Structure formats: C-alpha cells, structure tokens
Amino acid sequence: MSLLRRALLQRAALAALATQVPRWAWSQERLRHDPFALGVASGDPTPSGVVLWTRLVPAAHGAPLAPLTVHWELADDAGFRRIVQRGQAPALPEWGHSVHVELQGLAPSRWYHYRFQCGDAVSATGRTRTAPAPQDLPARLRMVFASCQRWEHGHYAAWRHAVDDAPDLVLFLGDYIYEYASPRDATGLARVHALRAASTLADYRDRYALHKSDPLLQAAHAACPWSVTWDDHEVQNDYAGVRGRDGDGGGDTPAFPTMRQAGWQAFYENMPLRAASLARGVDALQVYRSLSWGRLAHIHLLDTRQFRDWQACRKEGTSGAGGVRPADCATWSAPQRTLLGAAQEQWLDARLAENPSENAPHWSVIAQQTLFSPRHYPSGVRSTDSWDGYPAARERLLQSLQRHPQRNTVFLGGDIHQNYVCNVLAEPDRAHAAVLASEFCGTSITSRSGATQAKVDAIARHNPHVLLARCDLRGYGLADVTPTRWTTTLRVLDDPLRIDSGASSLARFVVEDGHPGPQRA
Incomplete structure (x- = not known):
C-alpha cells in the first residue's frame, strides 16, 4: 500500500471516530455561505448505532475550503432539548469535505434526530433510527x-x-x-x-x-x-x-x-x-x-x-x-x-x-x-x-x-x-x-x-x-x-x-x- 493511500485511509478512519479529535487540531474559519447545501443523511443502522453523513461545500466561485471542524448532535426530540450524544469530526479536503460519524452506544429500535454545525452554520435536521x-x-x-x-x-x-x-x-x-x-x-x-x-x-x-x-x-x-x-x-x-x-x-x-x-x-x-x-x-x-x-x-x-x-x-x-x-x-x-x-x-x-x-x-x-x-x-x-x-x-x-x-x-x-x-x-x-x-x-x-x-x-x-x-x-x-x-x-x-x-x-x-x-x- 502506498504511503499516500495509507495516510488517506488513516485519516478517513480517524474522521469516523466522533469524539477522538480535539477541537484545536483543525483550522476553523467563519463561513459566509451555507456549507450544508447538500443536506444530511444517515445509513447502515445496527442495534446500537448508525452512520451520520454530511458534506461541506465551498461558496460559489469561492476559495477551496481548508480542513474544518464539524460539530454534531443526536437527540431524542426534534427540538434538541434532550441531547443523547454530541461530538465533532474533521471535514478534510482529501475526502471532499465529507463527514462520516459512526455512532455507538444507542438503544435498539429507537428513532433519533441529528444535525451538524460548522462555524455559525447549522444543517437541516435529519431523522434516523437503530435496528x-x-x-x-x-x-x-x-x-x-x-x-x-x-x-x-x-x-x-x-x-x-x-x-x-x-x-x-x-x-x-x-x-x-x-x-x-x-x-x-x-x-x-x-x-x-x-x-x-x-x-x-x-x-x-x-x-x-x-x-x-x-x-x-x-x-x-x-x-x-x-x-x-x-x-x-x-x-x-x-x-x-x-x-x-x-x-x-x-x-x-x-x-x-x-x-x-x-x-x-x-x-x-x-x-x-x-x-x-x-x-x-x-x-x-x-x-x-x-x-x-x-x-x-x-x-x-x-x-x-x-x-x-x-x-x-x-x-x-x-x-x-x-x-x-x-x-x-x-x-x-x-x-x-x-x-x-x-x-x-x-x-x-x-x-x-x-x-x-x-x-x-x-x-x-x-x-x-x-x-x-x-x-x-x-x-x-x-x-x-x-x-x-x-x-x-x-x-x-x-x-x-x-x-x-x-x-x-x-x-x-x-x-x-x-x-x-x-x-x-x-x-x-x-x-x-x-x-x-x-x-x-x-x-x-x-x-x-x-x-x-x-x-x-x-x-x-x-x-x-x-x-x-x-x-x-x-x-x-x-x-x-x-x-x-x-x-x-x-x-x-x-x-x-x-x-x-x-x-x-x-x-x-x-x-x-x-x-x-x-x-x-
């Protein structure tokens, strides 16, 4: 495996570990556009977890995005008054600023609500569930x-x-x-x-x-x-x-x-x-x-x-x-x-x-x-x-x-x-x-x-x-x-x-x- 490919895979695996990346490890900038214009998604539910996804986009005709920190929240309710888990993950240019958060420790057969935040921008709210x-x-x-x-x-x-x-x-x-x-x-x-x-x-x-x-x-x-x-x-x-x-x-x-x-x-x-x-x-x-x-x-x-x-x-x-x-x-x-x-x-x-x-x-x-x-x-x-x-x-x-x-x-x-x-x-x-x-x-x-x-x-x-x-x-x-x-x-x-x-x-x-x-x- 080439050194470049190994480095990419290591960073992708790191990005999926939702609570392991300290906030100071990634640059953060104030965004003047909606970086969540491609929406949110979740997938592959298990009895104790699910994958949360989003992908940040740059402003139209703007400069390419640097690595960014994305915060996420999972809640029992759509108003996010009862937070179940929260954390942060990097959005890396090597992976198109996509974010894959692999949640664990959830209750089976439960519906949840989730959202992302980057700077002052907040994504749409998604709804997901466990198996x-x-x-x-x-x-x-x-x-x-x-x-x-x-x-x-x-x-x-x-x-x-x-x-x-x-x-x-x-x-x-x-x-x-x-x-x-x-x-x-x-x-x-x-x-x-x-x-x-x-x-x-x-x-x-x-x-x-x-x-x-x-x-x-x-x-x-x-x-x-x-x-x-x-x-x-x-x-x-x-x-x-x-x-x-x-x-x-x-x-x-x-x-x-x-x-x-x-x-x-x-x-x-x-x-x-x-x-x-x-x-x-x-x-x-x-x-x-x-x-x-x-x-x-x-x-x-x-x-x-x-x-x-x-x-x-x-x-x-x-x-x-x-x-x-x-x-x-x-x-x-x-x-x-x-x-x-x-x-x-x-x-x-x-x-x-x-x-x-x-x-x-x-x-x-x-x-x-x-x-x-x-x-x-x-x-x-x-x-x-x-x-x-x-x-x-x-x-x-x-x-x-x-x-x-x-x-x-x-x-x-x-x-x-x-x-x-x-x-x-x-x-x-x-x-x-x-x-x-x-x-x-x-x-x-x-x-x-x-x-x-x-x-x-x-x-x-x-x-x-x-x-x-x-x-x-x-x-x-x-x-x-x-x-x-x-x-x-x-x-x-x-x-x-x-x-x-x-x-x-x-x-x-x-x-x-x-x-x-x-x-x-």
Missing part, C-alpha cells in the same frame, strides 16, 4: 427500494411520495448518479445540466453535488437511514470489473482504472458508509455487506460490478453490453464465469448457511442491482449485462439457496428501469420447476427504460414465471414486512416530468410466510 436487537422479532419493517435517478429524465417527485410513506429504511440499489453530459437536444427532458461527462474525481464530486442539490432527494435522505450499493453509472455505462469500454485504458479517454477509482472515492465521500468499507483501499471499496433487522429480516446487499467478468462476447471499445444468442457465444455458458466474484460468492454462501435454525430470520433478503430471474426473449437473444449473461453464477446461487434453505427468500433489484415481479425457480430454464423464492425488481426513480410495453408483454407471455412486467412507469417499491407476510406495493408516478407529480399504486403482491412466490393482492 432492533438481535433477539427481537419486531412487528413490522417498512422499506423503500429504489434505483436509477438520471437527472435529465425527470424530477424527483418519487422521493416526496416515498417520504410520505414513512419508511424505516431505504435500500438504494444503484445508479445514484449518471456520468453522462446532458444531451444537446433537450426536447422531452425535465431539466439539463452543464457538467461534462465525468472522468475525474472533481467531475464525480460535481455530479454528486448536482444530484444532492435536489430538495426532494435531500428530504428523503433526512427522513430515515439508507443502505446503498452501486451499479455501473457511478463510474461508466456497463463497465465490468476492472474494464471499461476503452479496454486497457488506451484511446482518447483517461486510463479506466484511474477513472474507476475516482468514481469509487466520490461514491464513498457522498454516501453514509462506514470507514470499514475502505479496509482494502479506495480502489477496492467494500460495498457488499449484511444488515440485520432483529429476527425479522437479514438483508444481504451485493456488489455485481466490481468483481464481474467481462460481458460474454462483448467487443472491445463498445459503449455498452448488448445481447447474444447462446449458440453463437461459447463464452456465455462457461462454468467459471462470475457476476459476484469468487470471494463474494463464498461470503454469501456462508451468510446463508448461518440462517437455518430455530432463530433464523423470517425473511432473507438478497438486495442487488438487476433482474435475477431469466428473461427468455422470443428472438432467443439473452442479455449479457444482467444475471442472464452469467448463467453459471446464477446456478451457483440457486444451489446455495437449496443447500441452505431459508425460511423465506426475497430478491430485490433495479437497473432495468422496469417493474418485474417473478417466481424464482429452482431450475430457471424449466417452466414448471419448483418455486424457490420471490423477486421484485423495481422500476427507476426517473431513468427511461428504452423499451416498449408491447415488447415487454411479449417477454411476459414467453416466461410463465414472470407475473408482472411494466416498462412505461417510473417510481419505487414499498415493502411492508411482518413475521407472517411480505407485501410489496409498486408505487408509480403520474408524470415524472412534473416536480409536483402525483403517485398511485400500480399493483400489490403478497408473499405468505413459508409459501414462496408472490401472489397478487
């Missing part, structure tokens, strides 16, 4: 799961409705930002921006600042804790593992590993992640992890980008992965190909093996980026960027679930900008195979699907395990989880081009305890 104690079986968990929020394709009205639904937790499943420049032709777009296509750390920081400037997204972060993972657009469309579309980094674009590391560092800086995610370095950010909600649910958040093999039969230099006919692509069925990487596959298998017992969680949730179930297109083509492009990897996960039977397994996904509800079959290519689990793949917050409903209807007719497929609506998924029932409501917008768009429920599906497979309610 239930490991032995507890809570009566309910309400989760929002969402993904894909391209700036130009819509306003973030979906987040206003998500806040109104009062979730305990948000699972964000990737494509928080999009790396593209705005199209020159703005016809049909909700809004545009003036940023160039992202390739440097400064570019990615600017892109997160753009998205986080949206007040509806800020309100959603302030409403409850989030647990986040990434997909491709946090770096580059359809990148795979260590490779982008420029292959070895040649051509007119920056070397891809440098670009990827910049995107990953900006992701850490802008998300409520723990310093432990930096254990292997910024160039190997640890994103996959598990969260427990007492004995009600264990949530396994996966990373399907960092460790995947290059898409089957994808040509070098192409801007995106396409589809293949398996008979024309020997690589597609190669048994060693992986979407998760060997280490993550082993980790997930071990996590699933922990569950079978009298104290097993009622719901085992596999939250990842894309559609897990197959889509057999009438044309015979298979997508190469989803699990369909890695059939051996999907088979290994299905075998893991059969070796370690869970009480109930639910897959959550995003990426494809379409709502899919599926029976997850033990043998995915056999129409009448046993149903092993349930799947809800959510549509996008704003990003367009690029498909037509007629084509999606044809896919559904060709795939009996697909219970619902819609490509024309934007929104999010709402999951109400109890010990005996999982209910998913697909929430959709009237018009994503309107900031004041209304919302409605497209459909509601129920999974009963002990009976895999969604049923329309």
Whole structure:
C-alpha cells in the first residue's frame, strides 16, 4: 500500500471516530455561505448505532475550503432539548469535505434526530433510527427500494411520495448518479445540466453535488437511514470489473482504472458508509455487506460490478453490453464465469448457511442491482449485462439457496428501469420447476427504460414465471414486512416530468410466510 493511500485511509478512519479529535487540531474559519447545501443523511443502522453523513461545500466561485471542524448532535426530540450524544469530526479536503460519524452506544429500535454545525452554520435536521436487537422479532419493517435517478429524465417527485410513506429504511440499489453530459437536444427532458461527462474525481464530486442539490432527494435522505450499493453509472455505462469500454485504458479517454477509482472515492465521500468499507483501499471499496433487522429480516446487499467478468462476447471499445444468442457465444455458458466474484460468492454462501435454525430470520433478503430471474426473449437473444449473461453464477446461487434453505427468500433489484415481479425457480430454464423464492425488481426513480410495453408483454407471455412486467412507469417499491407476510406495493408516478407529480399504486403482491412466490393482492 502506498504511503499516500495509507495516510488517506488513516485519516478517513480517524474522521469516523466522533469524539477522538480535539477541537484545536483543525483550522476553523467563519463561513459566509451555507456549507450544508447538500443536506444530511444517515445509513447502515445496527442495534446500537448508525452512520451520520454530511458534506461541506465551498461558496460559489469561492476559495477551496481548508480542513474544518464539524460539530454534531443526536437527540431524542426534534427540538434538541434532550441531547443523547454530541461530538465533532474533521471535514478534510482529501475526502471532499465529507463527514462520516459512526455512532455507538444507542438503544435498539429507537428513532433519533441529528444535525451538524460548522462555524455559525447549522444543517437541516435529519431523522434516523437503530435496528432492533438481535433477539427481537419486531412487528413490522417498512422499506423503500429504489434505483436509477438520471437527472435529465425527470424530477424527483418519487422521493416526496416515498417520504410520505414513512419508511424505516431505504435500500438504494444503484445508479445514484449518471456520468453522462446532458444531451444537446433537450426536447422531452425535465431539466439539463452543464457538467461534462465525468472522468475525474472533481467531475464525480460535481455530479454528486448536482444530484444532492435536489430538495426532494435531500428530504428523503433526512427522513430515515439508507443502505446503498452501486451499479455501473457511478463510474461508466456497463463497465465490468476492472474494464471499461476503452479496454486497457488506451484511446482518447483517461486510463479506466484511474477513472474507476475516482468514481469509487466520490461514491464513498457522498454516501453514509462506514470507514470499514475502505479496509482494502479506495480502489477496492467494500460495498457488499449484511444488515440485520432483529429476527425479522437479514438483508444481504451485493456488489455485481466490481468483481464481474467481462460481458460474454462483448467487443472491445463498445459503449455498452448488448445481447447474444447462446449458440453463437461459447463464452456465455462457461462454468467459471462470475457476476459476484469468487470471494463474494463464498461470503454469501456462508451468510446463508448461518440462517437455518430455530432463530433464523423470517425473511432473507438478497438486495442487488438487476433482474435475477431469466428473461427468455422470443428472438432467443439473452442479455449479457444482467444475471442472464452469467448463467453459471446464477446456478451457483440457486444451489446455495437449496443447500441452505431459508425460511423465506426475497430478491430485490433495479437497473432495468422496469417493474418485474417473478417466481424464482429452482431450475430457471424449466417452466414448471419448483418455486424457490420471490423477486421484485423495481422500476427507476426517473431513468427511461428504452423499451416498449408491447415488447415487454411479449417477454411476459414467453416466461410463465414472470407475473408482472411494466416498462412505461417510473417510481419505487414499498415493502411492508411482518413475521407472517411480505407485501410489496409498486408505487408509480403520474408524470415524472412534473416536480409536483402525483403517485398511485400500480399493483400489490403478497408473499405468505413459508409459501414462496408472490401472489397478487
């Protein structure tokens, strides 16, 4: 590990220790602007703690910020009359002046309020909570799961409705930002921006600042804790593992590993992640992890980008992965190909093996980026960027679930900008195979699907395990989880081009305890 990287990691870990930094150790200056313009957030709750996040911004056209001291408070009440904990943390230029405070010693299953202060500036107030104690079986968990929020394709009205639904937790499943420049032709777009296509750390920081400037997204972060993972657009469309579309980094674009590391560092800086995610370095950010909600649910958040093999039969230099006919692509069925990487596959298998017992969680949730179930297109083509492009990897996960039977397994996904509800079959290519689990793949917050409903209807007719497929609506998924029932409501917008768009429920599906497979309610 280089001396520079070691120093950065040490300072990031120090910044997460909320009470260890003396006030005199960091310069402090009077700020003449609102440094908290990107809002506040919290994430990854445990029974005794949670991560608090903010990121300071300089004044427009002002000088870069020096290291600053940020004070924080956690209280039982919104008026901060009953302070539970308080402390201070450094906001360092090396980390984009982001602040990650890892709280400990809190009571389980409790809501709290928090805020930050820097000089005379005070942030908005956020609301967060801890998870239930490991032995507890809570009566309910309400989760929002969402993904894909391209700036130009819509306003973030979906987040206003998500806040109104009062979730305990948000699972964000990737494509928080999009790396593209705005199209020159703005016809049909909700809004545009003036940023160039992202390739440097400064570019990615600017892109997160753009998205986080949206007040509806800020309100959603302030409403409850989030647990986040990434997909491709946090770096580059359809990148795979260590490779982008420029292959070895040649051509007119920056070397891809440098670009990827910049995107990953900006992701850490802008998300409520723990310093432990930096254990292997910024160039190997640890994103996959598990969260427990007492004995009600264990949530396994996966990373399907960092460790995947290059898409089957994808040509070098192409801007995106396409589809293949398996008979024309020997690589597609190669048994060693992986979407998760060997280490993550082993980790997930071990996590699933922990569950079978009298104290097993009622719901085992596999939250990842894309559609897990197959889509057999009438044309015979298979997508190469989803699990369909890695059939051996999907088979290994299905075998893991059969070796370690869970009480109930639910897959959550995003990426494809379409709502899919599926029976997850033990043998995915056999129409009448046993149903092993349930799947809800959510549509996008704003990003367009690029498909037509007629084509999606044809896919559904060709795939009996697909219970619902819609490509024309934007929104999010709402999951109400109890010990005996999982209910998913697909929430959709009237018009994503309107900031004041209304919302409605497209459909509601129920999974009963002990009976895999969604049923329309």
